Amino acid sequence: MPRILxxxxxxxxxxxxxxxxxxxxxxxxxxxxxxxxxALLASLIAAERINDPTFIEVTGEPGAFVPTTxxxxxxxxxxxxxxxxxxxxxxxEAI
Amino acid sequence: xxxxxQYDQAIVDARVAEFKxxxxxxxxxxxxxxxxxxxxxxxxxxxxxxxxxxxVAIPYGTLSGTQMRMLxxxxxxxxxxxxxxxxxxxxxxxxxxxxxxxxxxxxLSKVEMHAFQTSGNCIRNISSDQFAGAAADEIADPxxxxxxxxxxSTLHPEFSFLPRKFKIAVIASDSDRAAIQLHDIxxxxxxxxxxxxxxxxxxxxxxxxxxxxxxxxxxxxPVGQFLSYSEAILRVYNRHGRRDNIYKxxxxxxxxxxxxxxxxxxxxxxxxxxxxxxxxxxxxxxDRIIAQFADPAYEIGAxxxxxxxxxxxxxxxxxxxxxxxxxxxxxxxxxxKPKSGIPGDASSAQMDVIADLAEKYAxxxxxxxxxQNLVLAHVRKVDLYAMWQALAAADLATPNLDLVTDIIAxxxxxxxxxxxxxxxxxxxxxxxxxxxxxxEQRDIGELKIKVSGCINGCGHHHAGHIGILGVDKxxxxxxxxxxxxxxxxxxxLAKILGPGFDENGIIDAVDKLIAFYxxxxxxxxxxxxxxxxxxxxxxxxxxVYA
Numbered sequence: 033m034p035r036i037l038x039x040x041x042x043x044x045x046x047x048x049x050x051x052x053x054x055x056x057x058x059x060x061x062x063x064x065x066x067x068x069x070x071a072l073l074a075s076l077i078a079a080e081r082i083n084d085p086t087f088i089e090v091t092g093e094p095g096a097f098v099p100t101t102x103x104x105x106x107x108x109x110x111x112x113x114x115x116x117x118x119x120x121x122x123x124x125e126a127i
Numbered sequence: 128x129x130x131x132x133q134y135d136q137a138i139v140d141a142r143v144a145e146f147k148x149x150x151x152x153x154x155x156x157x158x159x160x161x162x163x164x165x166x167x168x169x170x171x172x173x174x175x176x177x178x179x180x181x182x183v184a185i186p187y188g189t190l191s192g193t194q195m196r197m198l199x200x201x202x203x204x205x206x207x208x209x210x211x212x213x214x215x216x217x218x219x220x221x222x223x224x225x226x227x228x229x230x231x232x233x234x235l236s237k238v239e240m241h242a243f244q245t246s247g248n249c250i251r252n253i254s255s256d257q258f259a260g261a262a263a264d265e266i267a268d269p270x271x272x273x274x275x276x277x278x279x280s281t282l283h284p285e286f287s288f289l290p291r292k293f294k295i296a297v298i299a300s301d302s303d304r305a306a307i308q309l310h311d312i313x314x315x316x317x318x319x320x321x322x323x324x325x326x327x328x329x330x331x332x333x334x335x336x337x338x339x340x341x342x343x344x345x346x347x348x349p350v351g352q353f354l355s356y357s358e359a360i361l362r363v364y365n366r367h368g369r370r371d372n373i374y375k376x377x378x379x380x381x382x383x384x385x386x387x388x389x390x391x392x393x394x395x396x397x398x399x400x401x402x403x404x405x406x407x408x409x410x411x412x413x414d415r416i417i418a419q420f421a422d423p424a425y426e427i428g429a430x431x432x433x434x435x436x437x438x439x440x441x442x443x444x445x446x447x448x449x450x451x452x453x454x455x456x457x458x459x460x461x462x463x464k465p466k467s468g469i470p471g472d473a474s475s476a477q478m479d480v481i482a483d484l485a486e487k488y489a490x491x492x493x494x495x496x497x498x499q500n501l502v503l504a505h506v507r508k509v510d511l512y513a514m515w516q517a518l519a520a521a522d523l524a525t526p527n528l529d530l531v532t533d534i535i536a537x538x539x540x541x542x543x544x545x546x547x548x549x550x551x552x553x554x555x556x557x558x559x560x561x562x563x564x565x566x567e568q569r570d571i572g573e574l575k576i577k578v579s580g581c582i583n584g585c586g587h588h589h590a591g592h593i594g595i596l597g598v599d600k601x602x603x604x605x606x607x608x609x610x611x612x613x614x615x616x617x618x619x620l621a622k623i624l625g626p627g628f629d630e631n632g633i634i635d636a637v638d639k640l641i642a643f644y645x646x647x648x649x650x651x652x653x654x655x656x657x658x659x660x661x662x663x664x665x666x667x668x669x670x671v672y673a
Contacts, residue, residue: 043154043226045178080156083174101602103540106549107176111221111541113469113551117207 036062036097037069038107039076039085047107047119048082055082059108060121062090062097098126128189128492129274129419131239138281139241146170146243147229154226169249169287171242172228175542179223182245183235187255187273187297188216188495190240192482195493197238199478205231210478212463212471214535214587215294216254216495217245221542243282248289248376250280250361254296256304257460257496260420261504263452267324269299269316271417272353275408279354286361290368291376293361294333306497306614308332308341309590311378312360314353325349330360330390331382334584338620339379342387344394351413355406359398363390422453423490423505429455433508440515442565443526448511457508459489461501461518462525462533466562469551470536471499480521488514497587497614498535498575500528530568531576531641532558535587539580539597540604546580548597548604553578556634571641574655577612590614592656593640594621595633606633610640610667611659624664625672636671643670 036059037050048055049062050072056062065072069087076085088104090097099105106112108122118124131139146166153163167173171182183198190198198218202210205227206220213219223231235241244251253273260268276295280286286293296305299316307313313329325347332341348356364378367385382390431454435441449458461481463471473481481501485493488510489503496502506514518524527533534557537543539550557576561568577591581598588594594609605627612621628636641655647666648658659667 040174040178042160044224045174045222047177080159083160102548102604103176103544103546106540110177111551112549113541113555 033089033091033100034064034097035069035087035089037065037072037085038062038088038104039082042081042083045083049108058119058121059097059099060095062094064094064097098122102127128191129186129270129416135278136236136239139236139239142170142241142243142282143232143236147232150225150228165247168246169243171245172223172225173246173544175221175544176540177542178221179225179228180542181220181223181228181231181242182213183218183220183240183242184245184252185217185240185495186277187253187259187270188257188497189255189259189270190493190495191238192486192491192493194238194240195478195482195485197234197240199475199482201231201234202475202478204234209472209474211469211538212473212495212499212501214497214499214537214585215245215252216257216497217252218495219538221538244280248291248293249287250276250283250289250293250295253277253280254294254305254310254497256298256300257494257502258304258449258458258504259299259494260422261451261453261456261458262300262302263450264302265298265300265452266318267299267316268417268420269297269314271413271420272314272316272326272350273297274416274420275354275413276357279357286365289361289365290370291373291378293364293378295357301616303614303616303618304496306587306590306618308618309334309338309587309614310341312357313341316350319347323349326353328353328356328360331379331387332618333377333379334587334589335377336374336582336584337377337379338584338589339383340618340620341379342382344387344391351410352402352407354408355401355404356394356398358406359394359401362397362401363393367393423492425453425456425505426507429507430509431455433457433511437512439519440512443515443524444511446526446530446565446569447528451505453505455508457506457511459503459506459511459514460496460528461503461523462527463500463523464527464533464558465522465525467555467559470534470554473501477521477523480517480523484514484517498533500533526565527562527568529573529575531571531574532562532568533575534558535575535577535591537579537585539578539586543580545583546597547599548580548606550578550580550586550595550597553595553597553606553630553633556630557637560634560638570651571645572651572654574641575613576637587614588612589620590618591621592654592659593637595637598627600627603629605629608633608636608671610664611656613656622664624668639671640667643667
């Protein structure tokens with residue numbers, strides 16, 4: 033199952049996904065993480081600028097990854113009860 | 128209401144300065160997240176699903192119009208224009224940025240507010256009766272004693288690293304509107320047979336993973352000694368409470384494992400050594416604090432009738448207005464459960480409206496209830512209609528207090544990292560079935576539905592007439608159904624009725640429960656809870672699962 037890398041920006045708490053060179057606030061930009069992921073994760077942890085960096089499992093294709101857990105789908109979508117606060121790249125219906 | 132003195136303000140200013148320095152060091156990477164996390168949690172700052180969440184303390188749920196206006200300013204300036212009033216009588220903001228946090232703390236401290244001791248293993252915000260000082264059935268205002276507890280517990284060095292969090296509630300009437308038997312310590316002020324005022328002391332109550340109703344550790348402690356007695360309880364807990372297992376660390380587990388007799392013996396022995404030390408507040412300090420909770424300047428001879436010719440207004444008065452101890456005055460509850468709303472949420476504009484109305488009509492006092500509503504406690508009856516019109520214009524006049532749509536719901540998995548399932552959509556979908564007919568809601572009568580998104584129970588599901596608990600079932604949201612709980616003076620713990628449901632299933636199940644109750648109640652005045660207690664679980668279970 034594909035995995036992607038997520039975390040929260042230290043300064044703002046924003047939910048982020050790794051898109052290959054830096055971070056995006058949209059899960060649609062996320063890239064699949066391969067064997068290089070462990071070294072990337074270690075460097076992020078050492079840098080201490082991203083809180084709780086972690087891999088999550090997803091289904092689907094690049095550009096349309098959907099996390100396998102409800103919690104991560106909510107993180108990607110925004111609160112399901114506030115359409116005005118939706119992040120935009122994963123619909124509430126996908127939760 | 129209580130105003131800070133120089134010592135209160137100095138404590139807050141020093142703590143704000145300390146935490147601002149810690150925030151700065153974290154932002155400059157001078158400390159790691161592992162080092163910073165316990166510091167931010169001690170200052171009410173969590174990292175939740177979408178962003179940082181800040182929990183601001185509202186001592187015993189009382190605040191002024193100025194403070195409410197500041198909460199609106201915080202929502203507008205640092206968050207996304209709303210806040211969430213909690214079951215601990217506090218407020219939470221869901222979209223806080225660490226880089227703006229220092230400015231936010233400065234703003235809060237300008238109005239004698241802060242966020243510390245809203246998290247961590249310390250004595251949390253003291254809670255109380257939302258009708259305190261106004262209720263006709265109380266023997267005195269309980270808030271001066273809650274305030275003494277606040278001062279005693281604030282940054283108390285001995286109790287800043289308890290085995291687990293610790294919650295205290297104080298009331299002064301036989302009607303329990305603060306769920307004191309479900310707190311670590313519950314204090315009920317009353318007058319004994321000799322006419323002496325003191326507290327009945329409950330200990331070891333709580334909800335969460337192991338729900339337990341508190342037991343009486345002392346039937347009567349004179350009011351002048353309740354602080355040292357509380358200290359004795361905390362000392363026994365701090366000494367023997369389990370630190371090896373987070374799930375067994377609350378005082379309720381210690382009381383259960385020791386037994387109430389042995390726990391009481393240890394507390395009494397500890398108190399025997401403490402009491403002579405003079406730890407209790409001197410009478411002058413009692414007098415100083417009690418004076419700050421003196422009755423507002425009521426208008427003597429204010430008309431004691433209400434013009435109920437407007438039927439919508441009459442509906443609201445019937446449901447949301449309570450008797451006041453002062454003739455000509457009333458207690459008004461503002462429902463934060465409007466149609467399609469999120470329980471406990473208020474926009475900054477609504478907070479400003481409430482602040483204005485409190486200043487204009489309610490002697491500048493607002494209360495937060497543990498049911499996630501707000502109260503204006505001192506309103507002249509002649510002002511109720513104008514106030515209601517202003518509330519209605521701001522979507523704050525839903526006449527549903529204690530009815531089926533007045534549902535408690537924790538933030539659940541829409542916001543919370545601990546949650547296993549979403550709570551708010553469940554509350555909304557249940558409410559949607561009834562919210563278009565107030566007459567149907569009133570026919571159903573008092574019905575307290577409480578929804579938690581995880582076993583920690585912030586939605587008080589164990590105290591619900593109908594309780595709903597979100598669980599994780601192989602990665603999917605699922606919901607357990609519980610019946611028969613009460614957080615009132617007739618405290619009881621809700622019990623699981625049967626197998627759990629998916630989202631649609633739990634909505635249907637609640638529908639079936641209510642339909643069965645309406646067919647089975649002995650009279651229209653028999654509450655859901657009373658029908659359940661009279662008939663037992665079996666017929667309700669059959670109604671749901673058959």
